[in-house]
Amino acid sequence: MAAFDAPSGEGRGTQAVVTWITLLGGVFFVVFGTWALLWPHNFYEAVAEFPPFNLHLFHDAGAFQLGIGASLLGAVLWPDAVFVALLGGSVAAIIHAASHVIDRDLGGDASGPWSLGALAVVLLTATVLRLRVRR
Numbered sequence: 001m002a003a004f005d006a007p008s009g010e011g012r013g014t015q016a017v018v019t020w021i022t023l024l025g026g027v028f029f030v031v032f033g034t035w036a037l038l039w040p041h042n043f044y045e046a047v048a049e050f051p052p053f054n055l056h057l058f059h060d061a062g063a064f065q066l067g068i069g070a071s072l073l074g075a076v077l078w079p080d081a082v083f084v085a086l087l088g089g090s091v092a093a094i095i096h097a098a099s100h101v102i103d104r105d106l107g108g109d110a111s112g113p114w115s116l117g118a119l120a121v122v123l124l125t126a127t128v129l130r131l132r133v134r135r
Helices: 010-040 040-047 055-077 081-102 112-135
Strands: none
Touching: 010 040, 010 055, 040 055, 055 081, 081 112
16 A cells, blocks of 8 residues: 555554544545535534524535545545645535435526536546546
8 A cells, every 4th residue: 555655664653643633534535525525404403503594504524524534535646736736626526416416306507417417527527537547
């Protein structure tokens, strides 16, 4: 794994700590993002302290937490910062676009699913192209 390729000597221990914290942070965001996205009522009851419940808000919160989690976990596997940023952005954009499709009956702009879907396609395309270049 890329993050485990630490320099020799004193930096090796520090790098291991950073890697484990990065992994734990990534897992945290993926777990809480999945919870907010898939079980928003349960998430709201356990975590939120403000009324009223807004289903779409929790879907969006889950989407962006999953994007952050993907970035943190990706950083452990790939040393390419541009690829990792595109990966996190793609995950968040794809799930965000999907939440706008799923929640279209809750209001919002009718162009949202299309514009957010287009952004997701562009980011995913750049992610795949970057991965191919780096191989």
